[in-house]
Amino acid sequence: MKDSSDFGYSHLPRPARKHVSPRKRPLQARSQATVEALLKAASQVLVRDGYERMTTTRVAERAGVSVGSLYQYFPSKEALLVELLERRMAGLRDTLLDALQSTAGQPFKTRVRELLSSLLEFKAREVKLGIELARQTPRLEKLGAIQKVTAAATQLVAAVIEEHRAELKVKDSKLAAWLIVQSITGILDAAITDPPLPLEDPRLIEAMVKMTLELTRSV
Amino acid sequence: MKDSSDFGYSHLPRPARKHVSPRKRPLQARSQATVEALLKAASQVLVRDGYERMTTTRVAERAGVSVGSLYQYFPSKEALLVELLERRMAGLRDTLLDALQSTAGQPFKTRVRELLSSLLEFKAREVKLGIELARQTPRLEKLGAIQKVTAAATQLVAAVIEEHRAELKVKDSKLAAWLIVQSITGILDAAITDPPLPLEDPRLIEAMVKMTLELTRSV
Amino acid sequence: MKDSSDFGYSHLPRPARKHVSPRKRPLQARSQATVEALLKAASQVLVRDGYERMTTTRVAERAGVSVGSLYQYFPSKEALLVELLERRMAGLRDTLLDALQSTAGQPFKTRVRELLSSLLEFKAREVKLGIELARQTPRLEKLGAIQKVTAAATQLVAAVIEEHRAELKVKDSKLAAWLIVQSITGILDAAITDPPLPLEDPRLIEAMVKMTLELTRSV
Amino acid sequence: MKDSSDFGYSHLPRPARKHVSPRKRPLQARSQATVEALLKAASQVLVRDGYERMTTTRVAERAGVSVGSLYQYFPSKEALLVELLERRMAGLRDTLLDALQSTAGQPFKTRVRELLSSLLEFKAREVKLGIELARQTPRLEKLGAIQKVTAAATQLVAAVIEEHRAELKVKDSKLAAWLIVQSITGILDAAITDPPLPLEDPRLIEAMVKMTLELTRSV
DNA sequence: TATGAATGAGGCTTCATTCAT
DNA sequence: TATGAATGAAGCCTCATTCAT
Numbered sequence: 001m002k003d004s005s006d007f008g009y010s011h012l013p014r015p016a017r018k019h020v021s022p023r024k025r026p027l028q029a030r031s032q033a034t035v036e037a038l039l040k041a042a043s044q045v046l047v048r049d050g051y052e053r054m055t056t057t058r059v060a061e062r063a064g065v066s067v068g069s070l071y072q073y074f075p076s077k078e079a080l081l082v083e084l085l086e087r088r089m090a091g092l093r094d095t096l097l098d099a100l101q102s103t104a105g106q107p108f109k110t111r112v113r114e115l116l117s118s119l120l121e122f123k124a125r126e127v128k129l130g131i132e133l134a135r136q137t138p139r140l141e142k143l144g145a146i147q148k149v150t151a152a153a154t155q156l157v158a159a160v161i162e163e164h165r166a167e168l169k170v171k172d173s174k175l176a177a178w179l180i181v182q183s184i185t186g187i188l189d190a191a192i193t194d195p196p197l198p199l200e201d202p203r204l205i206e207a208m209v210k211m212t213l214e215l216t217r218s219v
Numbered sequence: 220m221k222d223s224s225d226f227g228y229s230h231l232p233r234p235a236r237k238h239v240s241p242r243k244r245p246l247q248a249r250s251q252a253t254v255e256a257l258l259k260a261a262s263q264v265l266v267r268d269g270y271e272r273m274t275t276t277r278v279a280e281r282a283g284v285s286v287g288s289l290y291q292y293f294p295s296k297e298a299l300l301v302e303l304l305e306r307r308m309a310g311l312r313d314t315l316l317d318a319l320q321s322t323a324g325q326p327f328k329t330r331v332r333e334l335l336s337s338l339l340e341f342k343a344r345e346v347k348l349g350i351e352l353a354r355q356t357p358r359l360e361k362l363g364a365i366q367k368v369t370a371a372a373t374q375l376v377a378a379v380i381e382e383h384r385a386e387l388k389v390k391d392s393k394l395a396a397w398l399i400v401q402s403i404t405g406i407l408d409a410a411i412t413d414p415p416l417p418l419e420d421p422r423l424i425e426a427m428v429k430m431t432l433e434l435t436r437s438v
Numbered sequence: 439m440k441d442s443s444d445f446g447y448s449h450l451p452r453p454a455r456k457h458v459s460p461r462k463r464p465l466q467a468r469s470q471a472t473v474e475a476l477l478k479a480a481s482q483v484l485v486r487d488g489y490e491r492m493t494t495t496r497v498a499e500r501a502g503v504s505v506g507s508l509y510q511y512f513p514s515k516e517a518l519l520v521e522l523l524e525r526r527m528a529g530l531r532d533t534l535l536d537a538l539q540s541t542a543g544q545p546f547k548t549r550v551r552e553l554l555s556s557l558l559e560f561k562a563r564e565v566k567l568g569i570e571l572a573r574q575t576p577r578l579e580k581l582g583a584i585q586k587v588t589a590a591a592t593q594l595v596a597a598v599i600e601e602h603r604a605e606l607k608v609k610d611s612k613l614a615a616w617l618i619v620q621s622i623t624g625i626l627d628a629a630i631t632d633p634p635l636p637l638e639d640p641r642l643i644e645a646m647v648k649m650t651l652e653l654t655r656s657v
Numbered sequence: 658m659k660d661s662s663d664f665g666y667s668h669l670p671r672p673a674r675k676h677v678s679p680r681k682r683p684l685q686a687r688s689q690a691t692v693e694a695l696l697k698a699a700s701q702v703l704v705r706d707g708y709e710r711m712t713t714t715r716v717a718e719r720a721g722v723s724v725g726s727l728y729q730y731f732p733s734k735e736a737l738l739v740e741l742l743e744r745r746m747a748g749l750r751d752t753l754l755d756a757l758q759s760t761a762g763q764p765f766k767t768r769v770r771e772l773l774s775s776l777l778e779f780k781a782r783e784v785k786l787g788i789e790l791a792r793q794t795p796r797l798e799k800l801g802a803i804q805k806v807t808a809a810a811t812q813l814v815a816a817v818i819e820e821h822r823a824e825l826k827v828k829d830s831k832l833a834a835w836l837i838v839q840s841i842t843g844i845l846d847a848a849i850t851d852p853p854l855p856l857e858d859p860r861l862i863e864a865m866v867k868m869t870l871e872l873t874r875s876v
Numbered sequence: 877t878a879t880g881a882a883t884g885a886g887g888c889t890t891c892a893t894t895c896a897t
Numbered sequence: 898t899a900t901g902a903a904t905g906a907a908g909c910c911t912c913a914t915t916c917a918t
Contacts, residue, residue: 030897031902050358052271056888066904071889135354139269150409172422178415179406179426186405187398190369196397203391207398207438214433219426250877274912276880285879286914296913469898488796490709493891495901504900505893515892573792577707588847610860616853617844617864624843625836628807634835641829645836645876652871657864687918688881712908723883728910 020075020082020140035073037063039087042080047128051081051136082140085133088126089149095122096156108164112212116205120188124199127192134189154181161216168216176219180212254292256282258306261299266347270300270355301359304352307345308368314341315375327383331431335403335424342411343418350412373400380435387435395438399431473511475501477525480518485566489519489574520578523571526564527587533560534594546602550650554622554643561630562637569631592619599654606654614657618650676733692730694720696744699737704785708738708793739797742790745783746806752779753813765821769869773862777845781856784849791846811838818873825873833876837869 041063045054056077060070074080099118103111123130158177161170170176187208197204260282264273275296279289293299318337322330342349377396380389389395406427410418479501483492494515498508512518537556541549561568596615599608608614625646635642698720702711713734717727731737756775760768780787815834818827827833844865848856 034902055886057886067889068891068904069902072902075889077888131357135357138350138354175415175422175426178409179430182406182409183402183430184405186403186408187401189405190397190401196394203394203438207394207434210433210437211398211402211430214429215426218429219422275914276912279880287879287916288877290914291877494893495891506895506900507898509893510898569795573795576788576792577709613853613860613864616847617868620844620847621840621868622843624841624846625839627843628835628839634832641832641876645832645872648871648875649836649840649868652867653864656867657860691881713910714908724910725883725912726881729881732910734909 020079031073034063034065034069037065038070038073039080039083043084043126043129046081046084046132047126051132056080078140081133081136084129085137085140088130088133092122092149093152095119096153100156100160108160108167108216109209109213111160111164113205113209116184116208116212119184120191120199120205123188123192131189131193150181150185154178157181170216170219172219173216176215179215179219183211183215184208250292253282253284253288256284257289257292258299258302262303262345262348265300265303265351266345270351275299297359300352300355303348304356304359307349307352311341311368312371314338315372319375319379327379327386327435328428328432330379330383332424332428335427335431338403339407339410339418339424342407346411350408353408369400369404373397376400389435389438391438392435395434398434398438402430402434403427469511472501472503472507475503476508476511477518477521481522481564481567484519484522484570485564489570494518516578519571519574522567523575523578526568526571530560530587531590533557534591538594538598546598546605546654547647547651549598549602551643551647554646554650557622558626558629558637558643561626565630572627588619588623592616595619608654608657610657611654614653617653617657621649621653622646677736677739678732688730691720691722691726694722695727695730696737696740700741700783700786703738703741703789704783708789713737735797738790738793741786742794742797745787745790749779749806750809752776753810757813757817765817765824765873766866766870768817768821770862770866773841773865773869776841777848777856777862780845780849788846788850807838807842811835814838827873827876829876830873833872836872836876840868840872841865 038059041059041061042054045059045062049058054077056070057067059080060067063070070080074083095118096115099115100111103114154174154177157180158174161168161173161177165173191199191204257278260278260280261273264278264281268277273296275289276286278299279286282289293302314337315334318334319330322333373393373396376399377392380387380392380396384392410423416423476497479497479499480492483497483500487496492515494508495505497518498505501508512521533556534553537553538549541552592612592615595618596612599606599611599615603611629637629642695716698718699711699716702716702719706715711734713727714724716737717724720727727737731740752775753772756772757768760771811831811834814837815831818825818830818834822830848861854861
């Protein structure tokens, strides 16, 4: 099974981090429900209060279980965050892969447009959660660099560029990919949080498409 | 004195926030030195431990004064952060304004290039501090939206674009400015943290220049 | 069945202590096996982690059963300890009685020597378990004074001295017995934990023999 | 200054154990008083409830200060224990040294008697504290072998035996010393906790003296 | 003004025990 | 009878902030 954070491209061994990976796999249906309730609650509290103010007790309460149960499945407060993050990463990966697969064979521009609009849609979902997760990610980095996502996305984009090399005039596809990912990220994150125009306005996507094409030309 | 966060363009009244502005204006030399020592210490601890684990006691110790003294000049832990942030913002503002003034009258492309390289240089200084400050900024938002910086920078860029309207084919200079600022921000922040190539490599700046020009054309 | 802690000499009624005696007599083979597995596991965890950090869950896991099953046979964590202690006491009692019976009719010195070497051998077995049990004994005292062992051993020694009164010049056989038991205990416990010379070295036993004889002379 | 645990004989470097040594040296009189109050309270709670049931909150309460203050001077619950233990060790050392110095030049038997009665008196003070401290010592061992005391006492006794070698027929003074210390310890500890006769009864001391002399003869 | 001792609410986490399945 | 999920009281410890000296 693919690791949700590398998009199936890199194969870094995932070190057994202490206190971060889920403590026990829920076996019965009942516990499965508990885990889901906890994650949902964690997500809500995280969004409402921020990670610093999120307390394990509050999460448990909101999930309708006891703290003890929380710790039965998540060895630490941080583990909740990590699980939430990993799920989001998996979602992002699927979004990107879907967009590419469903446009296989079509021209580069079309695929880029599709990719961007899928991405925008994905990021627009649970915006605050995304922000808070991003905010906490640097902290986690020390514990094991979970967010290879950007790296993986960059590789993915580079691969797509290579696929379309004939149509484009790229020199350094890796650098182009990196620039695209970073600039798009900057724009999308800001657009989501504090949009300068309605997210549906086609100009937003079109500008990013143009930008992307320009970068595949001039880099 | 101008507010460091608005680049002198907007004139938002600064609401009387509780506990964030320095408690007293240090007039004497000794006090001034203490304040500086505290800020320096705060910066170091912030970088080393992160905001959450930065304790006022530790900051005071490292500054060589007592906690009591710290609270004489900064009414709260957050006030240290705010001051640090404001100074950084002021630095950024000065950097941008300098770059523009020193290239007044020159072609747009030249000015953009100068702006970008000044910005890169600025951000490369005290990278970790910048990151940590950015990380904490959303929290502060609630307390008084200090980071109008981006907004201000956007206005500034829009103004420059307008100045050069003749040379360019912009339709919506504000939107173009916004896109430029966000994409450049995305790239620079990533470049600083985890550079895909040496920061001195001219391709980095050139790519951003191209991107900027493209956006002034297609938006 | 005799109470393992009184060596069959005293007949204290055992008060109904809450939660300490095994919950049910395991009659079936399977249950018997479970109980043994639990006790073995408890012993191992006790030795490895100490009583405070020994958790019932860990014991159950190591025994290959569920916590629920543990509580089916032992009403509390403490009950495990008590059972372990009682078994050890029974072993000690048997060791002493054997040593005395097998040397019946022989001179005092011979019997003492035999007693001491049997005792040394017994204590050398499962040293760490013995230490941990001893450590926890004072706590249990409140709950029911299980460790009459020393008292019983003292009585036993006193009885032996009386048997040999003719050979000896004892005045107060009880006091002598008490002193012998305590001094020997002090030496053996230390010898086991941190031996000043190989336990087989005859000087160890001989010194204790001499000591014992001296005490039967001068007390 | 002599380390309280080695009686001035050995010179092991004391490793900086984390979390065990006092956190900060109290500078002002006020804090000195706080520290003393805490130790006194700790001692009382320790005796009344045992180490496991002793809570830092309870200690602080009884000392009339806040938990925060406790942690200002003792980095952990264990640190309280360690300090208490070290003070007791220092007291023991002083007791022994005093007894020896005040009887310098006198015959061996006299010195032994003096030593024993001083020791008995010392141990009779704060009996329960002594017991509880002893009970917890094995745990601490891992953290830095604080209780060199016995070893030190053994060396001391060996030295005294050597001083009187002329009067005695010892072969192995070290072994003799070890046996003496351990047997005496066994007897004293039991006598204190559960005396078979009034502690003042001269027979107790005399029996130990005889035992000691016997051991210096036959070992 | 400077010092640093004191405060105490509140966070994270553990673990013996119960009980529905 | 076995299982293991759930419980929740209770413990240890941190740290921003205050205030007597």
